[in-house]
Amino acid sequence: MTIYLTGADRNAARRFRHQVRRRAFLLASALLRFTLSEVLGRPPGRITLERRPQRRPRVVSPRWAGQVALSVTHTDRWVLVGVLPGRARLGVDLEPTDRQPAEKLAEKLPWPDASRGSKLLQRWTLVEAALKAQGRGLTGLSGLELIGGRQEAWRFESEGWRILSAPLKGLAGYPREVGAVAVACEMS
Ligand SMILES: CC(C)(COP(=O)(O)OP(=O)(O)OC[C@H]1O[C@@H](n2cnc3c(N)ncnc32)[C@H](O)[C@@H]1OP(=O)(O)O)[C@@H](O)C(=O)NCCC(=O)NCCS
Structure with missing residues (x-):
């Protein structure tokens, strides 16, 4: 067995x-x-x-x-795990669409413009996935710098880590969840 x-x-x-x-x-x-x-x-x-x-x-x-890098996220309806062999680190995040980050946290997101609703929640998951990949979790939020990117993928840097974070497009058929996956590499 x-x-x-x-x-x-x-x-x-x-x-x-x-x-x-x-x-x-x-x-x-x-x-x-x-x-x-x-x-x-x-x-x-x-x-x-x-x-x-x-x-x-x-x-x-x-x-x-x-x-081997591991990452885990859950909502009431989903459990998602990621496993990435190699030296890079991995972060995954899912949020149900009826959640919104607290205003104080939303203000700290590293984009220059403010966002609301589904765009805000997608940004939140991109950041959470990035912070999970880096390994700090929410405590790393203030140190996360947005370097560039667009809707398909965003580049961040934080405390010696270069992080690429992308929306989980495969969730398109599940409109009640928003998600992101991020990979972090140490800057040499
Ligand atoms: C813990 C945290 C990393 C993510 O929390 P979350 O989004 O509520 O929960 P998720 O299900 O997506 O992720 C939880 C998993 O992240 C992992 N995790 C926890 N701390 C981590 C860290 N520092 N680095 C990487 N992964 C971490 C754990 O595997 C955890 O699962 P477990 O408790 O079953 O072991 C942290 O960033 C946090 O507390 N976030 C606040 C959540 C919040 O305010 N959300 C607003 C909703 S819109």
Whole structure:
């Protein structure tokens, strides 16, 4: 029998009080193990994942797998995980269209012009994906600089990282969700 969830995953999931959130965490763990086992050629239950609060997920063992970037996002209806082999880092973000960032956060988005509604939410996901790829999460918002780009993809820089973030166009058939995927490379 193939094991996609370990005792450690179940223990870690206990920190979530709400069942929907707990299940999303477990599903993300199983999806990460499934994909990592394909990429690393290891049984999914033999891969040690670290999933700490406010940190990006990472592979702890096998050690040589340290250069696989992982990212996770959830809404009430979706769980999306990303696995990217190599030295670059990955960030994914999804938001339901009935959410909006708080005004104070929206003001800190790095575009020179203000935005509202669906455009604001798309920008928000582009930034969240970028900050997840960089690894700082929301605490990195004030240090994120917009370098250029247009609707298809945007370029950011932050604390020695060059980040490319693009809207998830594949979600076009799912009008209740907006998303983005970002890849960060360390500047040499
Ligand atoms: C935690 C944060 C990275 C993203 O939170 P979020 O958008 O609410 O939630 P998501 O489902 O998209 O992402 C959560 C996942 O991000 C990952 N994550 C957490 N901190 C991270 C970090 N510093 N770097 C990269 N990934 C991180 C974790 O895998 C987490 O999943 P887990 O808790 O099940 O382990 C952070 O940026 C945050 O708190 N954002 C505020 C959310 C907000 O105000 N949203 C407004 C809605 S429009």
